[in-house]
Amino acid sequence: MRLQSVLLWIFCFSSVLAVKEYLFKNCDNSGFCHRNKHYANQIKSLGSAFVPHYAIDPSSVHLQESGQDFHIAGTIIKKVPNIPDLQVELPITVSLLEGNNVRVQIDESGRNQITVKNKYVNHRRYNETGQWAFASEELPYISKKDVKLDISSDKLSFTYGPAQEYTAELQFLPVKLTISYKDEPQVVVNDQNFLNLEHWRVRDANAEHLSDEQVDFDMFTDSFGDSKEDKLPLGPESIGLDFTFKNYKNLYGIPEHADSLNLKDTTGSNQPYRLFNVDIFEYETDSRLPMYGAIPLLLAVRPELSVGLFWINSADTFVDLDKNSDSGDSRTHWISENGVIDFMIIVDKTPAAINKNYGLITGYVQLPPLFSLGYHQCRWNYNDEKDVLEINSLMDKHRIPYDTIWLDIEYTDSKKYFTWQNDVFPDPEGMMKELDATGRNLVVIIDPHIKTGYPVSDQFRKQKICINDATNTSYLGHCWPGESVWIDTLNPNAQALWDSQFVWDKKNKFTGGLSTNLHIWNDMNEPSVFNGPETTSPRDNLHYGGWEHRSVHNIYGLSYHEATYNSLKKRQSHTTRERPFILTRSYYSGSQRTAAMWTGDNMSKWEYLQISLPMVLTSNIVGMPFAGADVGGFFGNPSKELLTRWYQAGIWYPFFRAHAHIDSRRREPWVAGEPYTSIMTDAVKLRYSLLPMLYTAFYESSVSGIPIMKPVFYEALDNLESYSIEDQFFVGNSGLLVKPVVEKEADDIEIYLPDSEVYYDFTNGNITGDITKFQLNKPGYVKRAVTLNDIPVFLKGGSIIAQKNRYRRSSKLMVNDPYTLIVAPDSNGNANGKLYIDDGESFGYTKGLSAKVSSIDVNYVGSLSSIEIEKIVIISQPQSQINKLIIHNPKLKVAADWSATFATDVEHDEL
Ligand SMILES: *[C@@H]1O[C@H](CO)[C@@H](O)[C@H](O)[C@H]1NC(C)=O
Numbered sequence: 001m002r003l004q005s006v007l008l009w010i011f012c013f014s015s016v017l018a019v020k021e022y023l024f025k026n027c028d029n030s031g032f033c034h035r036n037k038h039y040a041n042q043i044k045s046l047g048s049a050f051v052p053h054y055a056i057d058p059s060s061v062h063l064q065e066s067g068q069d070f071h072i073a074g075t076i077i078k079k080v081p082n083i084p085d086l087q088v089e090l091p092i093t094v095s096l097l098e099g100n101n102v103r104v105q106i107d108e109s110g111r112n113q114i115t116v117k118n119k120y121v122n123h124r125r126y127n128e129t130g131q132w133a134f135a136s137e138e139l140p141y142i143s144k145k146d147v148k149l150d151i152s153s154d155k156l157s158f159t160y161g162p163a164q165e166y167t168a169e170l171q172f173l174p175v176k177l178t179i180s181y182k183d184e185p186q187v188v189v190n191d192q193n194f195l196n197l198e199h200w201r202v203r204d205a206n207a208e209h210l211s212d213e214q215v216d217f218d219m220f221t222d223s224f225g226d227s228k229e230d231k232l233p234l235g236p237e238s239i240g241l242d243f244t245f246k247n248y249k250n251l252y253g254i255p256e257h258a259d260s261l262n263l264k265d266t267t268g269s270n271q272p273y274r275l276f277n278v279d280i281f282e283y284e285t286d287s288r289l290p291m292y293g294a295i296p297l298l299l300a301v302r303p304e305l306s307v308g309l310f311w312i313n314s315a316d317t318f319v320d321l322d323k324n325s326d327s328g329d330s331r332t333h334w335i336s337e338n339g340v341i342d343f344m345i346i347v348d349k350t351p352a353a354i355n356k357n358y359g360l361i362t363g364y365v366q367l368p369p370l371f372s373l374g375y376h377q378c379r380w381n382y383n384d385e386k387d388v389l390e391i392n393s394l395m396d397k398h399r400i401p402y403d404t405i406w407l408d409i410e411y412t413d414s415k416k417y418f419t420w421q422n423d424v425f426p427d428p429e430g431m432m433k434e435l436d437a438t439g440r441n442l443v444v445i446i447d448p449h450i451k452t453g454y455p456v457s458d459q460f461r462k463q464k465i466c467i468n469d470a471t472n473t474s475y476l477g478h479c480w481p482g483e484s485v486w487i488d489t490l491n492p493n494a495q496a497l498w499d500s501q502f503v504w505d506k507k508n509k510f511t512g513g514l515s516t517n518l519h520i521w522n523d524m525n526e527p528s529v530f531n532g533p534e535t536t537s538p539r540d541n542l543h544y545g546g547w548e549h550r551s552v553h554n555i556y557g558l559s560y561h562e563a564t565y566n567s568l569k570k571r572q573s574h575t576t577r578e579r580p581f582i583l584t585r586s587y588y589s590g591s592q593r594t595a596a597m598w599t600g601d602n603m604s605k606w607e608y609l610q611i612s613l614p615m616v617l618t619s620n621i622v623g624m625p626f627a628g629a630d631v632g633g634f635f636g637n638p639s640k641e642l643l644t645r646w647y648q649a650g651i652w653y654p655f656f657r658a659h660a661h662i663d664s665r666r667r668e669p670w671v672a673g674e675p676y677t678s679i680m681t682d683a684v685k686l687r688y689s690l691l692p693m694l695y696t697a698f699y700e701s702s703v704s705g706i707p708i709m710k711p712v713f714y715e716a717l718d719n720l721e722s723y724s725i726e727d728q729f730f731v732g733n734s735g736l737l738v739k740p741v742v743e744k745e746a747d748d749i750e751i752y753l754p755d756s757e758v759y760y761d762f763t764n765g766n767i768t769g770d771i772t773k774f775q776l777n778k779p780g781y782v783k784r785a786v787t788l789n790d791i792p793v794f795l796k797g798g799s800i801i802a803q804k805n806r807y808r809r810s811s812k813l814m815v816n817d818p819y820t821l822i823v824a825p826d827s828n829g830n831a832n833g834k835l836y837i838d839d840g841e842s843f844g845y846t847k848g849l850s851a852k853v854s855s856i857d858v859n860y861v862g863s864l865s866s867i868e869i870e871k872i873v874i875i876s877q878p879q880s881q882i883n884k885l886i887i888h889n890p891k892l893k894v895a896a897d898w899s900a901t902f903a904t905d906v907e908h909d910e911l
């Protein structure tokens, strides 16, 4: 949630400028972006008259081998024509990793020798972003024997890949890296000569370091609004580099922005896509402004091939996209405030393969506890124990399944985290027990700002694990509790102290004693600082190791939610409920390993329901699939129709939570009354009946990176028209194609069928009536009438999905329920599907048994082997007269030795 105090003071200033433009930097008024863009513009206008500043010294190039790994190392020399004395050495390393992945790192060696006046600040270039983003310290470098290497006096080249079909060629003067597939260039790095690394200099000597193409705007001061106090102790340190994607027009990724799925051209605007985690509120849709999280992964996709570019940097970053070139190429310019240059380029056949290869580096989504795929009920705030338990029983009264109730900041004593407001929450343990009785969970909020003047913050300050100010003493800022300090989770000593707050023992009231159904929500971890520049930490604040906040800004949120995850994981020695659930607002590449995300504080308006689809889709294609938006919208009061439509869309978000601002009226599904309550309830029940399918999609994503909410173009790469479809999607590999109604008073809807396969109308998941089939000769739209009841869903021919159709109060209570299988043959009469099963809460699956059974892939654990399939529904082939066949009680069990196969091409009279 977001501050009201800032809300108030913003309105005092906002007569001319829109709120966000006033609060947040753009490229023009951001020193490092302004300078790089100016440099790029000068180079463009000079054309071939520009003399490149950077060249690799051929004599420096050499092989570095350690164990199996090998790298090519060398030195880039920076020289500027108008400054004959200047010569800067920039070590460069080029490496190859599994997954057709080329990594390049460029540092600045001269920094090891300098001394700076401010003795607290680390003056090296920050090079540890990868240590937070990567899943392991051991990267999957490939060994030299798998690579053909060629070094000459003016270039070096590698040939690699399973069939040696990829080539990376590094030219020395000017520095240029070209990655080709079968000799056809795919990406050219420094194609436009925008490579720029602002080397070390002191203010007094700055003039001797500027080339004719450069301006010195805001190199040693920050003239933007409330950033003026930034002392910039290290002066200008920015990096810039361009990447041209040859013959690619469709670019995706680099969240978080409230923008389209297919990224927009940003030329001519002062608003490139910006990656800088901020607590933005009332954000506009159709905007390149930064938001709560950042994942610097860009995907370029065309029918035959895809490219992933991973820019490994955690400082403030702008990405300028030029999609207008006549050549059919997309040109991109990446600009970061500081740090080393470090990037990976992954080329492979499909975007799904890029997801898989990127996951080899940053990890895949953690398989979540099953309950966390259920319905989450939140609001700011459920006021007391009675309120919580009343909501709990009203869900039952209205027969609405749900798994988790949430408490926002007001549960604490004066916003002191790890405490309870005793008068209204006298017995958290009893409350958690009562929820647990029907398999339900509690999630409470714990933020990184810690109120000053109580034992927790006193201890943190004493142990020096807080973010420091520029004078190296605990930084004091303002957030929900008033004056606060911020835990520095980049400090390795922070984990033990964080763990000690989560100790599960009988005496710890915070954790409900030994309760095992408590999980955690990490909010405000951009970090949000109410009185800070751009509502976050001053950039010259200091973290562990003397690193300026400026260098680590975008990974702070990740370091924080990861610490929380680690603490929760440790509690579980006395239970099989081992998998923690953490929701985070701020995130970075790698966050998928330990947390789910949501899109922050949105508004109860139709356009926010609409933009939530491309936002969640984008999160899914950059490796962060456990994502959702607040159902109903956070601010304001949705109409009954909007709320209903939001539930019907929200059941498809991988993370499904209803939430509301403290000033919003109550809006649990029963508040609206009929017919809305029943319609919302049906939507939630549909989510629950599809949990086996959804859990399977999570499992598949956890081993391959495949999106759970999956863009249509993933299944129709040959069809360019599908590349911009963002209002409908597939659910994992299940074959379900969903187009939620997100328009007011809609009477009909047009669903895009991306290929000529048969699609079965599966609206509302309802197979009780006649099944309508659609099959087009070529991709196109089909129209369908809709009422407020309807959630348009199609099932693609060739799929089998598993459901559990009995109403239960929570997912846990469904564990022993039998399955119904729905078999939807393709045009040739074939269908297959997967079902993944485990206990839903332990880490047993990591060493679990699995059995391949016919076309159904079953991973089972102990007692689950007795679960039955109670019904198989076989939809008839398109050409058949008969609509469908239902086999009741087929006497099948889901078990390792289950050997039944069912033919999907049986004639109807055989059954
Ligand atoms: C800055 O403070 C931290 C503790 O917060 C300490 O570990 C570090 O040594 C200090 N730096 C210097 C240069 O004194």
Ligand SMILES: *[C@@H]1O[C@H](CO)[C@@H](O)[C@H](O)[C@H]1NC(C)=O
Residues within 6 Å of the ligand: 127, 128, 131
């Ligand atoms: C970062 O740079 C320092 C100094 O060059 C080096 O010792 C260290 O190994 C580097 N760390 C990483 C993770 O590359």
Ligand SMILES: *[C@@H]1O[C@H](CO)[C@@H](O)[C@H](O)[C@H]1NC(C)=O
Residues within 6 Å of the ligand: 258, 280, 281, 282, 283, 284, 285, 599, 600, 601, 602, 603, 607, 608, 609, 610, 611, 612, 613, 615, 628, 629, 630
């Ligand atoms: C959530 O709210 C923000 C505004 O605060 C908005 O930009 C964003 O699009 C919303 N997201 C969704 C999913 O509605």
Ligand SMILES: *[C@@H]1O[C@H](CO)[C@@H](O)[C@H](O)[C@H]1NC(C)=O
Residues within 6 Å of the ligand: 682, 764, 766, 767, 768, 769, 770, 789
């Ligand atoms: C399912 O379809 C049948 C027959 O078309 C209809 O009577 C029933 O109301 C539908 N149920 C839902 C939940 O849409």
